[in-house]
Amino acid sequence: MTTLIATDLDRTMIYSRSAMELAAGEKDVTDPAAQDDLLCVEVYDGKPLSYVTTAAESMLRRLADTTVVVPTTTRTVAQFQRIELPGAPWRYAITTNGGNILVDGVPDEGWRSDVDAAIAAGAASLSEIGDELARRVDDSWVRSSRIADELFSYLVVDVDAMPTGFVEDWDAWCSDRGWGASRQGRKVYTMPKAVCKSRAVAEVRARLVKDGVLEQGTSVLAAGDGALDAAMLSKADAAIRPRHGELEALDWQHPSVAVTDSSGIAAGEEILRWFWDRVECGAGSTPAASPL
Numbered sequence: 001m002t003t004l005i006a007t008d009l010d011r012t013m014i015y016s017r018s019a020m021e022l023a024a025g026e027k028d029v030t031d032p033a034a035q036d037d038l039l040c041v042e043v044y045d046g047k048p049l050s051y052v053t054t055a056a057e058s059m060l061r062r063l064a065d066t067t068v069v070v071p072t073t074t075r076t077v078a079q080f081q082r083i084e085l086p087g088a089p090w091r092y093a094i095t096t097n098g099g100n101i102l103v104d105g106v107p108d109e110g111w112r113s114d115v116d117a118a119i120a121a122g123a124a125s126l127s128e129i130g131d132e133l134a135r136r137v138d139d140s141w142v143r144s145s146r147i148a149d150e151l152f153s154y155l156v157v158d159v160d161a162m163p164t165g166f167v168e169d170w171d172a173w174c175s176d177r178g179w180g181a182s183r184q185g186r187k188v189y190t191m192p193k194a195v196c197k198s199r200a201v202a203e204v205r206a207r208l209v210k211d212g213v214l215e216q217g218t219s220v221l222a223a224g225d226g227a228l229d230a231a232m233l234s235k236a237d238a239a240i241r242p243r244h245g246e247l248e249a250l251d252w253q254h255p256s257v258a259v260t261d262s263s264g265i266a267a268g269e270e271i272l273r274w275f276w277d278r279v280e281c282g283a284g285s286t287p288a289a290s291p292l
Contacts, residue, residue, distance in 0.1 A: 001067050002215050003279050004208065006094070006201045006232060007271070008224035009073045011185075011245050013060070014041055014050040014083065015265040019185075042083045050083065053265060057086045059272040067279050068214060070094060070204055072197050074189070074228055076149045077107055092208075097191060097228055098200035099151040111203065115151070118194035123178025126150065129190055136170060143186075151195055155188040162188075182227040184246050189228065197224075197232040221278060223271045233257050240274050242267035 011019050039057050042050035052060070063069055064087030072094040073080055080095045080102075093102040099115050101108045130153060137145075141161035147153050167188055171181035174190060181190050201220060208214040222229075222236035225245030233239035234254045241247050244263040253259075258274065260267040 001213060002218050003067045004201075004205050004214060004218055004220050005063065005067060005069045005275055005279075006072045006197070006204075006220060006222045006236070007069065007275075008197075008226070008229050008232075009071055009075065009080075009083065009085070010050070011225045012223050012229075012242060012271065013056070013071075013268055014052055014085070015268065016050055020051070020265045021263075039086075041085055044082060051265070052086065053269055056265075056269050056272055059269070059276060060086045063087065063272065063275055063279065068092075068208060070201065072098075072201060072222075072224075072232065074148075074184075074197075074226075077102065081105070092204045094197060094200045094204065096149045096151050097189075097195050098197040099149060099195045101200055101204060111200070115195060119151075119178070119192045122194060123192045126153070129153070129174065129177070129179055132173065133170070133190060136166070152189060152191045154190065156186055157183075157188055159183075159186060182246065184226040184228070191228065197229065198235045201232055202235075221275055223275070227252075230254075238278065240271050242271065 007013055037053050037055070038051045039054055040048040040051055042048070060069070069087055069090070070092050071080070071085060071090060074097040075095055077095050077100055080093065089105065090102070091104060094100070095102060099112065101111045126147070133153065137155065141158045141163070142155050143158060144156045145153065167181055167183050170190070174181050178194070179190060179192050181188060201222070205214065205218065205220060209216055209218060219237035222232050222239040223241065224233055225242050225247055227246045227250065229241070230247065230252060233241060234257065236256070238256050240258040240260065242260045242263060244267065260270040262270050
């Protein structure tokens with residue numbers, strides 16, 4: 001095989017009801033007439049939570065049969081494992097923003113040890129960061145606070161009530177201590193700089209080349225919508241982001257990163273078609289027919 005696809009999940013491949021909204025003039029998938037076009041891929045507390053379209057399901061399964069697809073998410077191991085993503089089982093998956101590599105569903109202890117060592121060598125401790133964060137927030141706008149796999153923290157916030165400039169000020173304080181902060185929807189992440197998706201993708205690629213699954217010159221294609229995806233997108237041979245999300249709000253651009261024409265769940269289909277064209281034809285070739 002000559003292609004590895006590393007794709008973010010939430011608001012890139014899979015969508016909650018609140019994330020499905022499309023740009024004006026496009027088909028409204030929340031309309032009752034469109035419900036047959038949706039497949040639930042995640043149930044939480046007995047309630048359906050995340051979806052793909054049936055067209056996206058078909059394309060993702062076919063891509064997984066054709067090339068190496070590596071789900072690459074900021075979700076924790078447990079949060080990832082509750083998704084029934086079309087195309088599974090996955091030989092490799094990346095969770096916790098690159099802090100964990102799953103091999104046949106099991107976290108790789110060697111990789112996690114290396115990540116922990118890198119954090120210890122170049123960043124403040126999670127407890128130090130947590131203590132300072134606690135001094136800066138309050139319950140008037142923070143709905144909950146979580147620690148993700150003992151690697152980083154995130155807040156669920158009321159965006160409208162959050163103090164203006166909080167994320168920027170917090171990021172500046174963290175930056176001098178080997179950490180960074182960013183917002184994705186209602187979540188504000190505080191992340192060690194040593195924990196990044198791009199490093200984990202490079203590791204998975206190297207392992208697959210060593211095992212003979214991928215050729216030495218294998219290219220990496222990537223997709224993602226958030227600031228935490230930016231390094232992965234820019235370091236891929238080619239990448240695409242949806243016309244929504246944090247990177248869209250920042251008007252983030254890169255020469256090798258395309259942007260979808262559509263937004264919302266329709267962008268998920270467009271990203272998969274973009275992957276399909278490049279896997280089937282390669283750069284510069286005439287696009288293949290869509291596998292729909």
